[in-house]
Amino acid sequence: MSRSTNPPQKNLPLGVLCGAGAGALWGLVFLAPELARDFPPLDLAAGRYLAYGLIALSLIGTRLPVLCRRLHRRDWHGLFWLSFFGNSFYYVMLSMAVQKGGIALTSLVIGFMPVAVTIIGSRDKDAPPFLKLAPSLFFCVIGAFCIGWQALFPAGQTATMGASSLAGLLCACAALASWTGFAVGNSRALARLDHVSSHEWNLLTGLVTGAQALVMLPLALLFDPTTHALSAWGRFATVSIGVAVIASLCGNALWNRMSRLLPLTLTGQMILFETLFALLYGFVWDQRLPRPLEIASFLFIVASVLCCVAAHRKPAMKPLDNTLS
Template sequence: MTIMENNKRVDTAHTIPLGVLYGAGAGALWGLVFLAPELARPFTPLQVAVGRYLAYGVLSALMIAPRWKSLMHSLRKKDWEALFWLSLCGNVFYYVMLSMAVQKGGIALASLVVGFLPITVTIIGSRDKGAVSFGALLPSLLFCAAGALCVAWQALAAPAAGGHAVSGFFCAVVALVLWTAYAVGNSRCLVRLHVLSVHDWNLLIGIVTGAQALLLSPVAILSSPYTYSTGQLGRFAAVSCAVAVIASIFGNALWNRMSRLVPLTMTGQMILFETFFALIYGFLWEHRWPRLLEGVAFVCITLSVLTCVSVHQKHAARRRGAISGLMENGV
């Protein structure tokens, strides 16, 4: 690798604070998604997911239409394959499996398993060339695990929706694998595809996700035997469009910008912002203060992100020093 290439990689270290802000913004918008089932309570989780992603697809198609022909020349078959799998793993299939995990095993089991998502992404990212070592990231990962355990332990007070713990655990593990694959795959696609903006990539994912949701719509309609009033359907449409705009359009756009600014070992930690804000919105919705374990979870999540940022800043400083030494020696 040349000195110029090294300099390019090190320069990205200066964007870490901005990347963290984008990650926090994405988490703040994504956290609102957890209110959608409450706002559209008569409808099943599958119907809520299909409604959200149909709206996401329609809005994406309208927004990208003026640039559609020019974008088609920039995309290859490999890119369309990536869009298909990212949409399926990170949106449709993930949400369905997570909903099944909650229904079968309860909130505690699902939150405990999926709560380890930042750890799985960070471990994979630590294997990349030039990445921060796993040992240096261990304190951050331990704080993350402690926060997830606190949330899950607190959730044990809530009754499980079903007693099928084994099948619920399996669904939660599948959901964890799916979103890990999405986070890693999406980050690497954004690094590779310089010809596309993060906004256009998000809209393309929206179009593909909308097509997948359209195929699932008959199943969603038949998933509930209830008939809904005009008022309920209007509320459902409003919630679906709001979530599509706030979380899928703007939230995903911020996440994609973050993915181009920080290394993969930090991407996993940024997912903690979604948990952080989801808890805040939940407390506001329930009109209460955090309980003891929930407060501890807040502290653990904050420490996890702070230690992760600190490690990456120190790693970047060491790389800058090493490169400066090479340049002074004329290497």
């Protein structure tokens, strides 16, 4: 039986690497609604998280009773809401946003997530002064606008937003608020629960999310009266299991590891990697090269992350200089 160790010390390089890895895996989530477009978002969420829960149950095995004894009622209550807002509700809103508004529009809205998380994290005791974070937030906002400009105004023309695009925008905003709450709450839960490893927390999240998927499953079947072909069900199962393993299991594991290595103000910036990789996968899916504004967005995203890392490095040097002087 493995025992949890003390939380690791802050490690910016390793934390950024874990954040980039999580973003690379999570970016594939934006393609899932396109790969299984025959199925509505509720079906996609139920299938993905049911697979996630079953995989987590098989991996956690006999450790579950031990972990149950380590957690208090407050921890289980928090785990329920983190699973709901970070997985179940978020993925339904994200899938609806992609199907109704498109990948680019959804990426634009989700691209503002680092701003929200960084602003919330700037109140923490170990956070750099807000003025040092301002350049990073500026580049993040400019990059997000570059990402979605061509989606909202194709070919430089002023286009009115249709009902479908408006619905996609509203769903994307709901996903933005949902996952912002998860990112903040999950980071603080991991900081508090030093007797539970990040891997164990990921598996527990999978169990709770899988239980929520059992509730979603009857609703998904009820609101989807369409008769799907056998080949469509096979594709749906493949997408659900693939996203569960790649994004939920592996991506969440990297994110939890990163959350213990980085302060919350820098954690928010790591979400930009999901946006970056989602766009890259979107270009491959559309079989085209990025346009000038999209290339500019890449540069702004990189600048945003680098500025945020620099803002966190400088305060760490001051105590060392004082001890040497």
